Amino acid sequence: MPEPRYRVAIVGAGPSGLFAAQFLTAHDDVEVDIFDRLPTPYGLLRYGVAPDHTSIKAVANALARVFDNPAVRFLGMVSLGRDVTRDQLLAGYDAVIYAVGASEDLRLRVPGEDAMGSRSAREFVAWYSGHPDAEPQSLDGVTHAAAIGVGNVAVDVARILAKEPLALDVTDMPEDVLAELRRARLTDVWVVGRRGPQHASFTTTELRELCRTPGVAVSVNPEAFDDVDDDALDRRTRANVAVLREASATEVADPRVRLHFVFWRRPIELRGDPVRELALERTALDADGRVVGTGETEAIDVELVLRAIGYRAVRLPGVPFDETLGVIPSERGRVLADGTVAPREYVVGWIKRGPIGVIGTNKSDARETVDQVLTDLAELGPRPDRVDLLGTLAARGRAPSTFDDWRRIEAAEANRGASHQRERMKIEAWHELLDLVQAGRPGGPIPPS
The missing domain is CATH 3.50.50.60 (FAD/NAD(P)-binding domain)
Incomplete structure (x- = not known):
């Protein structure tokens, strides 16, 4: 595979973020880092779809294939504002996509x-x-x-x-x-x-x-x-x-x-x-x-x-936000700052359009945004001075969780379920999730916010 020319950060590992990653990595010259403050991906697919709706949750199995692509990395337990800033993301990536959804009612x-x-x-x-x-x-x-x-x-x-x-x-x-x-x-x-x-x-x-x-x-x-x-x-x-x-x-x-x-x-x-x-x-x-x-x-x-x-969506630290509508202002997915397009910044999902639509709605929404990302990258080209954001985190003692850590959590949930004659059982306690992340590394994980 050709060496990727572009690196894109997606903030939020729910359906809208994963659909965006899927469309981006259909192009061999793009690699994607998906950040989430939790050590578990899938967002509302995991924590919003009712547990007795197994057919809808099967969508997670399809979206999980995004992580089979070596051009995609899951970086959990990284929170925008606590661990990284907007400016640091923009310095480390050719484009940043906000996909955090709506977390207040x-x-x-x-x-x-x-x-x-x-x-x-x-x-x-x-x-x-x-x-x-x-x-x-x-x-x-x-x-x-x-x-x-x-x-x-x-x-x-x-x-x-x-x-x-x-x-x-x-x-x-x-x-x-x-x-x-x-x-x-x-x-x-x-x-x-x-x-x-x-x-x-x-x-x-x-x-x-x-x-x-x-x-x-x-x-x-x-x-x-x-x-x-x-x-x-x-x-x-x-x-x-x-x-x-x-x-x-x-x-x-x-x-x-x-x-x-x-x-x-x-x-x-x-x-x-x-x-x-x-x-x-x-x-x-x-x-x-x-x-x-x-x-x-x-x-x-x-x-x-x-x-x-x-x-209702919540303002992300440093990111433009419309308090009246409860969204990041945008034009076809391009973030607007005071009515002007903010270079290399994009938005998908509920924080883009408001909390409307079903899971499948995020697919067409993500495609629209990714089309703008690819158009702009072709015009702007890669950043010549990209910063190694993971190196910056490591220097501060921060170690994001990985998709392997998630697999360890997933296996532990399957084991817990088997002891109750069930396919799996959620691990809901932070300390247990942290212990499972800790088990995969010599250092320590990031504490939850």
Whole structure:
């Protein structure tokens, strides 16, 4: 293989970053270093896709082939701002691509939101997915729970709460997560949306799986379908409405859990601390198509409220950021600084376009950005004075984890799973991950941020 002429850094080892690496290394004159603050690649494929969705997680197996290419290196446990700066990355590479996703969630901004029992669905997902930064989630005393939002995150958390815990024993969930779910005594789960079912962003497969969960009886507030014009709906939305109608008309004898879809409602207050009641206001569309309150209110008894109304990206140290939109400003993937293209800087994924789309959306998004990278590299040429960034890190006692370290973690998870008659079981504790990284080197790994 010809000696690579160009070296590109990708910050973030999730799907968007890996798709970008895949497109870049289709060219023999490009090599890629993929940085991540965790010692584990794959981002939301590992820590965001529900553990019982093994078919979607199979995408990780395809993306793992990116690392089979000797022109690609995984450099884990390196955090932008803590271990390297934007300027150091730009000095060490011919191009830098930011692919860090969106790591914060939007808030309801209603009274009582900070009470005990009011939580982020993102944090809940991180917990059951075995993220090392996740806070333990107690379900003690929770019999009634509500997910606020009508996207796939709300569907996922509702399904995990409503599903028979024994059915999750085949997943890679950590054992302490499974133990907590086994102890839980959920009887009712609500999914609340401020618009109608025709406006929900569920994917039909996810919605159908939730509605057909064994032992779960589904109801939908009757007026939810009043203004639905089936002939005006696209294929996905029409299918979603059909799933909801069918599920709500299906009788389930002696249900273990009752699942309530409540449309045209918005939270206005969480009452009690810990939360004991969720107050909702009926909504409608005004003449301009905006959601407005009608003044008609009701309340449901809940001990757990999970907000799943969207994610937001976080500013990277030193990198341009639009606080209003929550993205790195860009033009077809080229980073903009004060409206001007920043040379050799690019962006992909949610931090480029906002937290919309599914995993596959990142592929076309990454292709667009990589096309700009390759065009610019051909014009600019390689940096004549590239700095050895790994040498700089080594001089400071920093040793990134490698893909071999990840393979060691992966093998340990398979061994842990085998002891429980499962394919694998997540290692969620930082100290265990660090010990596995340490086992592959004479020095010490970087401590987590």
